[in-house]
Amino acid sequence: MLNRIVAVLCAACALAAAPSYAQNKEKVVLLLNWYTYSEHAPFYLGKERGYFDQEGIDLDIQEGRGSGVTVQAVAAGTASFGYADVPTMMKAASKGAPVMAVGVALQTSPMSVMGFCERNIRKPEDIKGKTVAVTPGDSMSQIWPLFLKKTGLKETDFKQVAGDAQTKLNAVINNQADLLLGYVMDQAIKLQDATHKQVCPVRFADYGVNMVSSGIIVQKDYLKNKPDVVRRFLRAATRSLEESAKSPEAAIDAMLKANPKSGVRDTALVGMKATAALYKGPDNPSDRPLRVGAKNMAETLALLEEYGGLDKASAGKPEDYYTNAYLP
Amino acid sequence: MQRSWFSRIVYSPWARPVLLIALLILLWQLVIVVFGIKPYLIPAPLAVVKTLVAEWPRLFRETLVTTYATLGGFALSIAFGIPMALLIAYSRTVESFVYPLLVFSQSVPKVAIAPLFVVWFGFGIIPKIIAAFLLAFFPVVVSTVVGFKSVERDMIDLARSMKASRLETFMRISLPQALPSVFAGLKVSVTLAVVGAVVGEFVGSNSGIGYLLQIANGNFDLPLMFAGLTMLSLVGVILFALVDLVERFMIPWHASQRHDFSATA
Numbered sequence: 001m002l003n004r005i006v007a008v009l010c011a012a013c014a015l016a017a018a019p020s021y022a023q024n025k026e027k028v029v030l031l032l033n034w035y036t037y038s039e040h041a042p043f044y045l046g047k048e049r050g051y052f053d054q055e056g057i058d059l060d061i062q063e064g065r066g067s068g069v070t071v072q073a074v075a076a077g078t079a080s081f082g083y084a085d086v087p088t089m090m091k092a093a094s095k096g097a098p099v100m101a102v103g104v105a106l107q108t109s110p111m112s113v114m115g116f117c118e119r120n121i122r123k124p125e126d127i128k129g130k131t132v133a134v135t136p137g138d139s140m141s142q143i144w145p146l147f148l149k150k151t152g153l154k155e156t157d158f159k160q161v162a163g164d165a166q167t168k169l170n171a172v173i174n175n176q177a178d179l180l181l182g183y184v185m186d187q188a189i190k191l192q193d194a195t196h197k198q199v200c201p202v203r204f205a206d207y208g209v210n211m212v213s214s215g216i217i218v219q220k221d222y223l224k225n226k227p228d229v230v231r232r233f234l235r236a237a238t239r240s241l242e243e244s245a246k247s248p249e250a251a252i253d254a255m256l257k258a259n260p261k262s263g264v265r266d267t268a269l270v271g272m273k274a275t276a277a278l279y280k281g282p283d284n285p286s287d288r289p290l291r292v293g294a295k296n297m298a299e300t301l302a303l304l305e306e307y308g309g310l311d312k313a314s315a316g317k318p319e320d321y322y323t324n325a326y327l328p
Numbered sequence: 329m330q331r332s333w334f335s336r337i338v339y340s341p342w343a344r345p346v347l348l349i350a351l352l353i354l355l356w357q358l359v360i361v362v363f364g365i366k367p368y369l370i371p372a373p374l375a376v377v378k379t380l381v382a383e384w385p386r387l388f389r390e391t392l393v394t395t396y397a398t399l400g401g402f403a404l405s406i407a408f409g410i411p412m413a414l415l416i417a418y419s420r421t422v423e424s425f426v427y428p429l430l431v432f433s434q435s436v437p438k439v440a441i442a443p444l445f446v447v448w449f450g451f452g453i454i455p456k457i458i459a460a461f462l463l464a465f466f467p468v469v470v471s472t473v474v475g476f477k478s479v480e481r482d483m484i485d486l487a488r489s490m491k492a493s494r495l496e497t498f499m500r501i502s503l504p505q506a507l508p509s510v511f512a513g514l515k516v517s518v519t520l521a522v523v524g525a526v527v528g529e530f531v532g533s534n535s536g537i538g539y540l541l542q543i544a545n546g547n548f549d550l551p552l553m554f555a556g557l558t559m560l561s562l563v564g565v566i567l568f569a570l571v572d573l574v575e576r577f578m579i580p581w582h583a584s585q586r587h588d589f590s591a592t593a
Contacts, residue, residue: 068545075368092548096366136539137546161451162539163532166443171532174447309547 025058026229031079033067033214036262038185038271039106040083041251046240048254055232061258067139067214068092074219075099081233085139086215087304090321094314098220101322103234103290104297105241106213107281110274111140112201113147114188115172115179122200124151124207131159133168133177139211139308140181146307147209169194183213185271185278193264210282211300212292215322227326234290235328241289245276291327294318371550379551380558386540391559393536397453397525398563401460402518409465409517410510413472427473434466438527446532456528456536463524464517471513475506508582511575518567522560 032040043061046052052059064070067085074082075097082089086101093099113132115121121130124147134141148154161177163170169187171177173194180187188199204210216237223230244251252268263271283293297318304310353373359365360372367375380387412430416423438459445455479502487497529538537556544553 068548072368088546092368095368095548095550097368097548098366135542137542137544139546142546160534161532162534163446163451164443164530164542167446167532170443170447171451176447176450309549 025053025056026226026232027058027060028052028081028229028233029060029062029079030081030083031062031070031073032064033070033082033084034065034186035063036061036255036259038189038252038255038263038268039183039214039275040262041248041255041268041272041275042240042244043083043237044255044258045244045251046236048257049240049243051236051239051243052233055236057229057233057236059236071097071099071217074217077219077222080218080222080229082217083214084217086212086217086322087139087300087308089215089217090301090304091308091310093321094310094316099217100220100223101215101217102223102230102326103237103324104212104215104281104292104322105290106215106275106278107284107292107296108278109203109205109210110183110185110213110278111143111181111204111209111211112184112188113144113179113181113204114184114191114199114201116191116195117198117200119178121179121202124153124202127153127179127202128157130178131161131176133161133163133171133180135164135168135181136162138181142308143204143209143211143303144181146303147204147207150208185274188274189263189267189271192267192270209303210296211303212281212296213278215292216290223326230326231328234326238288238290238328241276241279244272245279245289248272248276288328291324292322297322367550368548371554375551376554376558379555383552383555387537387555387559390535390537390540390556391563394522394525394529394538394560395563397456397528397536398460398518398521398567400453400457401462401464401524402521402567404457404461405465405468405517405521406514408461409468410472413469414476416469417473417476430466430469438462438524439531442528442531445528451532451534455532456525459528459531460521460524463527464521467513467516467520468510469513471509471516472506475509475513476502478509479505504579507575507579511571511579514571514575515568518571519564522564522567526560 030043032043036044040061043059047059047061062079064073064082064084067088070079070082070084071089071092073079074084075092082099083105086104089097089099089101113127115130119130121127134144145155161171168177168180168182169190172180172191182188182201184201184203188201191197191199216234218230248269252263252265252272255262256265256268262268279289281287281293281296283295284291287293301310301315301318301321305312305315357373360370412426416427442455442459445458449455449458483501483505484497487501492500525536526538526541529536530542533539537560540556541553544550544556
């Protein structure tokens with residue numbers, strides 16, 4: 001009787017252990033910078049098409065609550081990889097957070113000041129006399145003074161109101177504000193989805209204000225202990241971004257299948273195409289996605305020191321914050 | 329018994345919490361130094377103190393803004409809460425209709441509906457006052473209802489037998505007996521009003537400690553964040569002490585005001 005029980009137990013253990021021996025994939029958590037929207041579609045495409053599986057990675061995509069939180073989660077080891085605003089990561093790193101960017105997705109800045117096209121705000125001069133909604137403390141609100149400087153505007157030329165992400169959108173939708181600071185493929189799409197009105201962004205990059213934006217970040221210890229996993233992840237991620245740029249419809253369909261509330265197909269497609277246009281940086285147009293140019297990163301660091309609140313004394317060099325060494 | 333000035337200071341009611349705080353700060357600094365904790369995780373208390381001193385004008389200005397919203401919300405919760413509680417305590421009908429609704433409304437997270445206030449009332453101080461009011465009025469209502477319902481029936485019957493009018497009964501018997509409970513509710517309410525004002529600021533405001541906290545958070549400036557939190561706590565303590573002072577004045581005869589109790593009851 002006892003022998004039979006032991007035999008059954010052993011068989012059960014063998015059955016339980018068998019799948020993990022057969023698959024042996026590395027469990028990886030990618031924490032996004034926000035709730036899912038079109039910018040994140042490439043990762044859903046890569047997961048669906050098996051790019052990550054083929055590299056032996058079992059990818060779990062989790063929605064985030066802001067780049068700041070994502071950076072802290074990666075620094076604390078709660079998430080293996082983070083998809084977050086690289087300048088935000090740099091600010092945390094200069095304060096001692098052990099994080100590094102291993103790939104920069106958006107090498108041209110998505111930052112813009114945007115409003116409905118019917119308001120006819122197409123150039124910076126049109127901002128005079130209008131009301132602009134900003135979120136205090138976020139990366140755009142900190143670069144906003146530089147944009148004002150470069151376009152010859154002064155703080156007294158317009159009215160400014162502050163609110164969180166949802167309040168900014170509400171303010172523009174309800175005419176409490178004419179413009180908001182947002183990303184061309186995030187808030188613009190949300191405004192269009194809510195009101196079916198066209199949005200005309202005034203891009204910071206068009207006026208000489210360019211900082212890199214979202215990228216893949218990782219904890220330094222993780223990089224030291226699992227360099228091969230990082231390489232495999234980045235190989236799959238680069239492939240995902242390239243394929244999404246080539247077939248944005250497939251990427252959006254993959255994202256909507258995994259997360260039906262993340263957008264409306266038509267406008268999400270516009271967002272995906274706008275995102276793909278930002279994969280190329282000003283100094284390395286022929287590089288594959290995620291590989292950022294040194295000049296671009298140096299400029300971003302300089303801007304952060306000047307306007308972004310990065311303490312010059314602890315700023316260090318650009319190489320302290322990113323590496324292209326793990327990219328395919 | 330003659331006490332040295334030292335033991336008089338150490339044993340005075342105000343010194344004890346200050347001493348405990350000083351001890352905790354020392355421990356905090358020791359832990360950071362011994363374990364080498366990085367500044368982006370937890371700031372060193374010395375860094376927080378330095379920031380408090382360096383940024384004092386800005387901190388003070390923003391604290392005043394938050395305090396106005398807090399006081400506005402608190403005043404509204406007294407103006408609305410106490411009459412509502414009286415209605416509930418004196419009328420079974422009102423109680424059965426309204427009280428469950430009030431309790432139901434308390435479970436709605438104010439953070440979720442605060443953006444709506446900005447849509448309805450704009451970007452001024454009003455959404456903040458409303459947020460503070462919504463968080464602060466419930467303790468006032470509950471404690472006032474309890475206070476007026478616990479008035480001794482015997483006393484009321486005695487008053488009636490002595491031909492006291494409704495107003496006289498209220499002013500001389502019900503109100504004094506209910507006041508201790510009302511003040512307990514007011515004390516809880518004033519600290520919640522501070523929280524409510526900050527929640528309102530997180531959602532939509534150009535000024536105030538909530539606004540400052542967002543900026544500090546976005547920059548990973550933890551010393552500034554903790555300095556802001558310290559100011560908020562100070563506002564809470566001061567307002568609590570003010571309510572306590574009014575209580576001492578209005579119900580000096582109550583057990584909670586006896587001097588054997590060194591803590592505020």
